[in-house]
Amino acid sequence: xxxxxxxxxxxxxxNCTPEDQQAIARLIEHDDLYKRKYAELLSFNAEFANxxxxxxxxxxxxxxxxxxxxxxxxxxxxAIVDQRIVRGIxxxxxVTISVLLLVALSTVNWSxxxxxxxxxxxxxxxxPSNPFMQGFLFFDLILGLYLxxxxxxxxxxxxxx
Amino acid sequence: xxxxxxxxxxxxxxLAGNQWAYADLVKRHQRFVFTLAMRFxxxxxxxxxxxxxxxxxxxxxxxxxxxxxxxxxxLYSIVYTTxxxxxxxxxxxxxxxxxxxVYIQVENKPSAYDENDVERKSRSYHLNxxxxxxxxxxxxxxxxxxxxxxxLEEIAQTMGIETNTVKVKLFRARQRLKERLERNxxxxxxxxx
Numbered sequence: 001x002x003x004x005x006x007x008x009x010x011x012x013x014x015n016c017t018p019e020d021q022q023a024i025a026r027l028i029e030h031d032d033l034y035k036r037k038y039a040e041l042l043s044f045n046a047e048f049a050n051x052x053x054x055x056x057x058x059x060x061x062x063x064x065x066x067x068x069x070x071x072x073x074x075x076x077x078x079a080i081v082d083q084r085i086v087r088g089i090x091x092x093x094x095v096t097i098s099v100l101l102l103v104a105l106s107t108v109n110w111s112x113x114x115x116x117x118x119x120x121x122x123x124x125x126x127x128p129s130n131p132f133m134q135g136f137l138f139f140d141l142i143l144g145l146y147l148x149x150x151x152x153x154x155x156x157x158x159x160x161x
Numbered sequence: 162x163x164x165x166x167x168x169x170x171x172x173x174x175x176l177a178g179n180q181w182a183y184a185d186l187v188k189r190h191q192r193f194v195f196t197l198a199m200r201f202x203x204x205x206x207x208x209x210x211x212x213x214x215x216x217x218x219x220x221x222x223x224x225x226x227x228x229x230x231x232x233x234x235x236l237y238s239i240v241y242t243t244x245x246x247x248x249x250x251x252x253x254x255x256x257x258x259x260x261x262x263v264y265i266q267v268e269n270k271p272s273a274y275d276e277n278d279v280e281r282k283s284r285s286y287h288l289n290x291x292x293x294x295x296x297x298x299x300x301x302x303x304x305x306x307x308x309x310x311x312x313l314e315e316i317a318q319t320m321g322i323e324t325n326t327v328k329v330k331l332f333r334a335r336q337r338l339k340e341r342l343e344r345n346x347x348x349x350x351x352x353x354x
Contacts, residue, residue: 006332006337009332009335015313015328020307028263044339044342047284047288047342048288048307048338049307050285050288050304051285051288051289051292051303051304051307051308052285052289053192053193053195053196053210053308054192054195054196054199054205055192055195055207056191056192056195056209056212056238057209060187060191060195060209060212060213061184061187061188061191063209063213064184064187064213064216064217065180065183065184065187067213067217068180068183068216068217068220069180071217071221089309108293
């Protein structure tokens with residue numbers, strides 16, 4: 001069973017049934033203990049309701065808005081770009097490719113059958129003894145070694161972190 | 162005086178890209194959010210950090226606010242979860258009112274007083290002192306009920322618990338606050354004698 005205080009708090013908050021409400025009101029009227037407790041709780045209730053709210057610093061709103069601005073500025077481009085634009089571009093290319101494919105397939109002469117000959121195109125390989133070709137290959141080799149070295153360095157730094 | 166815009170209108174304006182609207186929303190709720198944060202952090206610097214973090218988080222997820230409940234209820238639930246994770250992270254000493262450590266701390270305050278002291282030690286001062294000595298959950302329920310103007314159902318929604326549990330917790334929190342307030346005032350009276 002609820003204590004007197006619990007009943008009275010429910011009465012004060014208006015959290016009891018109408019029957020309970022009437023019963024407690026009668027008790028407050030006729031019972032000294034209830035009357036005294038009710039007066040006490042009412043005064044506490046009024047006091048609690050008068051509690052003061054704390055005040056943040058003057059720059060609080062400014063700080064919040066600055067934080068939001070900084071967060072938005074730091075957002076990667078990927079997050080800012082509207083996904084609808086990306087999807088639109090993708091749809092455009094898909095439609096274009098599909099149309100081109102359909103046009104290409106519709107122009108194929110299917111009745112030609114085995115008459116069509118498939119050949120690997122002839123590629124003219126440049127002469128490696130040519131000084132220009134040797135220079136080009138040497139440059140490629142140096143560039144390849146440079147990039148490989150850069151990759152190894154990055155890997156080493158990442159591993160040490 | 163009626164505010165020019167309702168919370169929901171300010172949210173719409175913010176989502177349309179008007180940042181002044183969000184600044185207005187922050188100004189409107191900052192005192193209550195800061196007070197709630199103070200119930201957990203117990204010092205102004207940490208409370209400001211929590212409160213700022215809440216408003217930034219709220220702004221980030223503003224587009225997901227459905228408007229099914231009051232904006233304040235939604236905001237306070239963010240404050241509650243942010244403050245709880247802050248407590249977990251910082252492992253702040255959440256002394257209960259049974260913990261004499263807090264009581265000793267209050268007792269050890271300088272007993273000498275001047276005219277300003279007497280003025281400062283009003284009942285409101287004692288009430289704030291008593292609330293600061295409660296468990297964060299008790300202090301939060303009391304604050305939400307009396308100053309947040311939330312119903313028991315809304316408090317339950319904010320704290321993620323059952324309405325009946327809120328009812329019981331509110332009753333206990335009020336009992337503890339009453340006891341603590343009486344004890345502090347008794348101590349004050351002794352000090353004056």
